[in-house]
Amino acid sequence: MGEQEDPRVTRSRGRILESARTVFLREGYLGTTLDQVAVESGVAKRTIYNLYADKDDLFRATILSAIEIADRFAASIAADVVEVDSVEDLPSIAERLAEATLLGPALPLRRLLVMESRRFPDLVSEYRRRAPEAVMSALSELFRRAGRAGSLDIRDPRLAAEHFAFLIMGADLDRGMFTGQHPPRTAVTALARDGAEAFLRAYRVSD
Amino acid sequence: MGEQEDPRVTRSRGRILESARTVFLREGYLGTTLDQVAVESGVAKRTIYNLYADKDDLFRATILSAIEIADRFAASIAADVVEVDSVEDLPSIAERLAEATLLGPALPLRRLLVMESRRFPDLVSEYRRRAPEAVMSALSELFRRAGRAGSLDIRDPRLAAEHFAFLIMGADLDRGMFTGQHPPRTAVTALARDGAEAFLRAYRVSD
DNA sequence: CCTTTTCTGCACTCGGGAGTGCAATACTGC
DNA sequence: GCAGTATTGCACTCCCGAGTGCAGAAAAGG
Numbered sequence: 001m002g003e004q005e006d007p008r009v010t011r012s013r014g015r016i017l018e019s020a021r022t023v024f025l026r027e028g029y030l031g032t033t034l035d036q037v038a039v040e041s042g043v044a045k046r047t048i049y050n051l052y053a054d055k056d057d058l059f060r061a062t063i064l065s066a067i068e069i070a071d072r073f074a075a076s077i078a079a080d081v082v083e084v085d086s087v088e089d090l091p092s093i094a095e096r097l098a099e100a101t102l103l104g105p106a107l108p109l110r111r112l113l114v115m116e117s118r119r120f121p122d123l124v125s126e127y128r129r130r131a132p133e134a135v136m137s138a139l140s141e142l143f144r145r146a147g148r149a150g151s152l153d154i155r156d157p158r159l160a161a162e163h164f165a166f167l168i169m170g171a172d173l174d175r176g177m178f179t180g181q182h183p184p185r186t187a188v189t190a191l192a193r194d195g196a197e198a199f200l201r202a203y204r205v206s207d
Numbered sequence: 208m209g210e211q212e213d214p215r216v217t218r219s220r221g222r223i224l225e226s227a228r229t230v231f232l233r234e235g236y237l238g239t240t241l242d243q244v245a246v247e248s249g250v251a252k253r254t255i256y257n258l259y260a261d262k263d264d265l266f267r268a269t270i271l272s273a274i275e276i277a278d279r280f281a282a283s284i285a286a287d288v289v290e291v292d293s294v295e296d297l298p299s300i301a302e303r304l305a306e307a308t309l310l311g312p313a314l315p316l317r318r319l320l321v322m323e324s325r326r327f328p329d330l331v332s333e334y335r336r337r338a339p340e341a342v343m344s345a346l347s348e349l350f351r352r353a354g355r356a357g358s359l360d361i362r363d364p365r366l367a368a369e370h371f372a373f374l375i376m377g378a379d380l381d382r383g384m385f386t387g388q389h390p391p392r393t394a395v396t397a398l399a400r401d402g403a404e405a406f407l408r409a410y411r412v413s414d
Numbered sequence: 415c416c417t418t419t420t421c422t423g424c425a426c427t428c429g430g431g432a433g434t435g436c437a438a439t440a441c442t443g444c
Numbered sequence: 445g446c447a448g449t450a451t452t453g454c455a456c457t458c459c460c461g462a463g464t465g466c467a468g469a470a471a472a473g474g
Contacts, residue, residue, distance in 0.1 A: 170373030
């Protein structure tokens with residue numbers, strides 16, 4: 001069932017998706033012109049319509065491919081998280097998580113999804129189900145284990161995971177949504193460390 | 208210097224701003240038609256153009272009036288916060304803060320500002336400077352005092368304020384941005400109480 | 415080469431939203 | 445009731461973006 005695709009198509013598709021991501025991210029759905037995408041990708045507008053039914057279709061494909069990327073990021077973070085076995089590692093895992101989220105591709109994608117959440121609610125669900133949920137599940141699992149092991153005082157692992165996540169990057173996430181830019185790395189790591197420390201103070205086993 | 212305004216103008220302006228807020232909030236800047244606003248407000252499109260130079264002008268006026276409202280909310284919260292003198296009051300102040308933010312007018316406004324932050328960065332600054340900053344300053348002040356009084360172990364009052372804010376409503380704020388709806392009150396209060404408790408565990412004076 | 419498929423350029427239709435002009439009408443203050 | 449001003453309805457222009465049709469150029473693949 002191989003049905004090899006013509007290499008020209010593959011190449012065009014790649015260019016189009018990449019440029020579409022850039023332009024949609026910057027201008028939003030309505031603000032984006034397929035002419036812009038055509039110019040940006042060095043491909044004729046007609047070619048776009050040969051590969052995608054309409055603007056809607058292109059947008060969906062673009063976001064889905066961006067979700068794919070965010071997904072891989074999230075999965076890699078989740079894998080790191082699962083490997084943690086000592087509470088001592090929380091600050092460094094916090095730092096990695098915050099950097100991946102705030103300096104990686106997730107932040108712009110989140111912005112765009114918020115912008116278009118009324119028009120494409122299904123894409124929002126898709127994203128949330130795949131990327132942030134993966135990380136939150138991993139964190140929950142980590143805290144559940146830490147609770148069982150007696151290294152942290154955890155009643156509700158899921159709640160602990162949310163507290164952790166928002167302590168270490170809530171403020172920057174919020175700022176990033178408004179400014180549309182990545183916060184400086186130094187700020188990200190500082191916030192992550194301070195947040196992890198606060199988390200440890202809150203969830204440490206009391207004597 | 209009163210220059211009394213014709214009551215007809217006042218009435219039209221009010222209707223227009225109210226409907227514009229509704230429609231812009233729902234559809235975004237580009238997605239909104241001045242015909243929609245006209246219909247929604249029961250006013251002729253021509254009247255809108257009599258009172259506002261263009262769509263841009265109307266949008267700015269609309270957002271500024273919404274900021275005005277959010278501003279009053281924030282000021283009232285800030286006043287509450289300043290009055291707190293016992294650490295025992297933190298859970299209840301958390302609850303009020305979370306309800307005002309998540310169930311009030313702030314959430315939709317924040318969404319719209321994120322959506323249009325590239326087009327109207329100055330409005331974003333205006334909002335952030337006035338509404339959330341007022342609350343954060345009040346919280347910082349509260350924690351500075353608590354630190355001085357020895358009832359909490361505070362090193363950086365501003366950081367403590369951020370931790371508090373995101374512990375008690377970070378998760379709901381994030382969800383609300385995506386869903387575009389107010390979270391259920393029960394969830395809001397639960398999250399606020401749990402967050403306040405975690406905050407107290409983290410910032411309690413250690414014996 | 416030769417065939418097949420894709421890409422391209424360009425001109426085109428269509429729809430719809432921003433913003434205007436104007437004459438008729440409704441309202442307000444006196 | 446009168447003068448002055450605001451509102452209305454409606455038709456209209458302008459612009460621009462979505463999407464199409466087609467004929468010719470440009471690759472693939474054998």
